[in-house]
Amino acid sequence: MYSARDLADAAGLGSAGGLVTKVAAVGAFVVLMVVVMLAPFGARGDQVSAACPPGAPGGANDPQIRGPLRVVQISYARIIDKVAADRGLPGQATLVALMTALQESQLQNLTYGDRDSVGLFQQRPSAGWGTVQQILDPVYSAEAFFGGVNPPSPPGLVDIDGWDSMPYTVVAQAVQVSAFPDAYARHEDTAREIAEEAGIDLNRAGDPYAGRSGPRPVTTVAPLTAAPANAQCGGGLINGRPIAGNWPTEQQSVPDPTGTGGMVTPRTAAWVRAAQAALQRPTMSCWDAHLWNPTSDHPLGKACDLFVGGDGRKLAAARAKGDQIANWTIQTADRTGVRYIIWYGRIWSARTGQWREYNGGGVYNPTDATGGHYDHVHVSLY
Template identity: 80%
Template sequence: MYSARDLAGAAGLGSSSGVATKVAAAGGLLILMVVVMLAPFGARGDQINAACPPGVAGGARDPMPDGPLRITQIAYAKIIDGVAVSRGLPGQATLVALMTALQESQLQNLSYGDRDSVGLFQQRPAAGWGTVEQIMDPVYAAQAFFGGSQPPSPPGLVDINGWDAMPYTVAAQAVQVSAFPDAYARHEDTARDIAEEAGIDLNRAGDPYAGRGRPGPLPVRAVPSAADAAAQCGGGLVSGRPIGGVWPPEEQSVPDPTGTGGMVTPRTAAWVAKARAALPNPSISCWDAHVWNPTSDHPKGKACDVMVGADSRKSPPAKAKGDQIANWTLQTAATTGVRYVIWYGKIWSARTGQWRPYNGGGVYNPTDATGGHYDHVHVSMY
């Protein structure tokens, strides 16, 4: 059906002797796996481009693909790890690289992306990462991501001072300089799953600066401002650090201050009071029987919805209002006991401090204005 050359081309590997040498260094078996497994699934117009976090609903964590996509991801993961192993880098470097590639391309060797971005890591020729042909070689792309004394010129992982002591998402951001610096965190579990399936040892020891070859490590580069992020991908939501502390369980012992006739916890009532004092005329409703979803926090008196007045996908004022509500809720969560927030197709958790795409939890239609939380901000308390 395909010639060997056709299959290699579809997999994005090319046929140059330089590539063959690199692949051999990473393990001769890898090229065979990629040729056999990846060729039918080369980059197409309907593949995922994750260069910017989506503004529509998705999974609370990465989806669990099987079949062709998972085979593709495992094969590329082996290539990335093969480069890391050949360099003498620790398994931690492979994990950071896998998290990055999952965010940028869903671990696919895409021939398109935001502006001129291409490849596994959505590296840009205009930013000095190499030619399109070079970046589309997954071995070259992995070498470039890890960095070191060889071209290209943008700093890679080994060039970042103290990267191995950073949170994984911070280390990834130090290389990528994304408008969404926290986006990589949500891919850690998926990266670990793929590594396990691929037989990759993420606990492998190694030299975190192997191949650096420069006079000294480079400092972490500044991240784009929130305004830059908003302009690039329609952002507007802040993230933060995970929130610690102990919030003992509370009984529903206070009449709902929003007038539903139900009972809420003292913590929920206190949050309503603070929200009313800090936000301009918020329209809040807390207790609800939620007969269609008995596991909801609303009938437990531990959740409130703050309406924004319209489908925010169609109303910039409603979007701005929801962002204001959500951001204030996150910024005060450490003192109010907020457990999670759902807004604009995303869910934020106090445990991680990060926003992730929201998939409706198997109960709601995430493409609907209400199910995807585009017309209200949901706030759940401990």
């Protein structure tokens, strides 16, 4: 476990100058230590927040946590970031870790949890993460979350190929294997706020696979950009960058891997396989005759619809899922040949790298759940 000196340094109290400053720092540290000692023994008051979407544990950027508990969160955030920085990991790794710890423990070093889960990341001794005593050491638990050559055996962040190009919630789920895979995204805003208060640079450059054993992926794509500050339950939609790739025309020569019975292009089939692997096999359909819209890319085998489970305007979980699909598609578009995306009343073009309002293309009612693409994400490829 961290010592009192370690926590004081993490809280930025170790270098307080001047008598008045030192007295104030000591007072703040006393409050900090009281909360650190009490926090593991039960959630009370402002430690409890409403779930979003319904049924999932944890909070969703709301209500705002202030006071002693926020001081504790900042202190643990600094510890996690120091582990990442000492390894040479980028600030993006710290962001994923903070989002994960917020969902799992409200960024507290809990001595209890679901079944035998404990600690900042609610890691389980029975799943091979280490002993209870080890997991309750914030440095050990952060090292375990980031993964690499050292024990424990469950794969951590650096062991996941291409993690730095995936939606944050997908990466967190790959490490945690949670019953609520979409829950992590809703903590991005709070994680960024805590990082700012803690003086953590989330844009810090680094090696995304620092400490990894074995071969590394040949290529990765640019990290996700910041989500809108007011985004809730899904992190919001990101922009990309204009893509000027050369994508030769392909013929429909491959059976549609989504099982429609139609034929798609090799590029579309390859995109489906990548999406299934990265997005945990979402429900999707590609080829379709689309008799009401013969100019569609579906009958040409160059488009897929990915269904989010309902109207994203009404269901937070559906909105979050759609955002995750769209963001991953944007971040991989330069190597998959994506031409445009339609989701949540907006259309993204690889030519501009930007989102704009979607008007239905003269075919669909943009206010309808399906016509406006609020219940599915449309992806067209070159």
